[in-house]
Amino acid sequence: MAATMMDARITTDKTGATEKTEKVLAHIEELANKRFLHIVSSQKAELLERLVRKNKPAFAVETGTLIGYSAIRIARNLPVNSKLVSIEINKFRAAEARKNISEAGLADKAEVVVGEAANVMGSLRAKAGFVFFDVADYLACLKALESNGCIGKGCTIVANNVMWFADKLAPYLAYVRKSGPYSSVYYDFGFDGMEVSIRNEKS
Numbered sequence: 713m714a715a716t717m718m719d720a721r722i723t724t725d726k727t728g729a730t731e732k733t734e735k736v737l738a739h740i741e742e743l744a745n746k747r748f749l750h751i752v753s754s755q756k757a758e759l760l761e762r763l764v765r766k767n768k769p770a771f772a773v774e775t776g777t778l779i780g781y782s783a784i785r786i787a788r789n790l791p792v793n794s795k796l797v798s799i800e801i802n803k804f805r806a807a808e809a810r811k812n813i814s815e816a817g818l819a820d821k822a823e824v825v826v827g828e829a830a831n832v833m834g835s836l837r838a839k840a841g842f843v844f845f846d847v848a849d850y851l852a853c854l855k856a857l858e859s860n861g862c863i864g865k866g867c868t869i870v871a872n873n874v875m876w877f878a879d880k881l882a883p884y885l886a887y888v889r890k891s892g893p894y895s896s897v898y899y900d901f902g903f904d905g906m907e908v909s910i911r912n913e914k915s
Contacts, residue, residue: 733788736816740781751781752846752872755901760844760870763908764789767868769841773857774798775829776847776872780809780816786844787813787822796822797836799829799848830856839864846872851884867911874898875905 744751752760760782764772768791777783777800787796800806806826813822825832829848833856840862845853850871857863869888874881888896888909896909 730788730817733784733816733818736812737781737784740779740784740812743779744781749778751778752785753901753903756872756904756906757782757785759899759906759908761785761789763868763870764842767842767866768794769868770794771838771840772796772842772844773833773836773840773862774844774846775833775853776800776845777806777809777824778847779805780812780822780824782844782846783809783813783822783824784816784818786842787818788816790821794821797832798822798824799832800824800826801828802826829853833857833862834860836860836862838862839867841867843867843869844872845870850881851887854884854887863911865911865913869894869909869911871907871909873904874907875900875903 740751743749764786771794772786772790774783774786774796777798783796783798790796800809803826806824809824813819830852833853836857837860840857843857854869871884874885885907888894888907893911893913894909895912896907899906899908
């Protein structure tokens with residue numbers, strides 16, 4: 713199904729924020745500016761949080777942990793007893809992400825796994841209610857999850873950087889917009905965009 717264009721102005725909602733978590737997020741934002749690390753913008757992070765709160769997934773998956781910023785934003789909004797698996801190919805960044813997640817008080821909700829995203833996703837078996845693709849072969853990752861039966865009806869899948877890498881992501885976008893099982897919406901942030909797709913059929 714083709715995506716419709718939507719305004720991405722996001723209202724601010726209450727989150728599961730604590731003073732400790734906010735301090736860690738502010739520290740990561742400062743580091744990202746100093747080290748030119750590409751973390752998600754505050755507007756994109758607010759959309760992620762809103763979608764997680766709406767969907768209430770028991771299990772969530774993320775690619776491209778970097779140093780844990782989006783993992784923290786996602787994990788702090790998960791329901792009690794829910795879990796996020798965040799995949800990072802760089803072991804040094806993964807270690808830094810684990811430290812940040814622990815200091816944010818979310819070590820029990822977010823696990824960082826080192827590996828190539830599609831390979832790790834091919835090993836997962838739990839049903840994912842929320843998926844965030846950032847820096848990976850999105851289509852290969854999605855198909856790996858589908859082949860394992862990990863994408864159930866109602867699963868929310870968010871793809872980052874779909875404006876910046878429109879050509880590279882064209883096969884993925886065509887798949888979620890036109891293949892049938894998904895309803896897909898493009899969120900325009902001006903400087904970039906995110907594609908949010910909902911699985912309509914059982915895997």
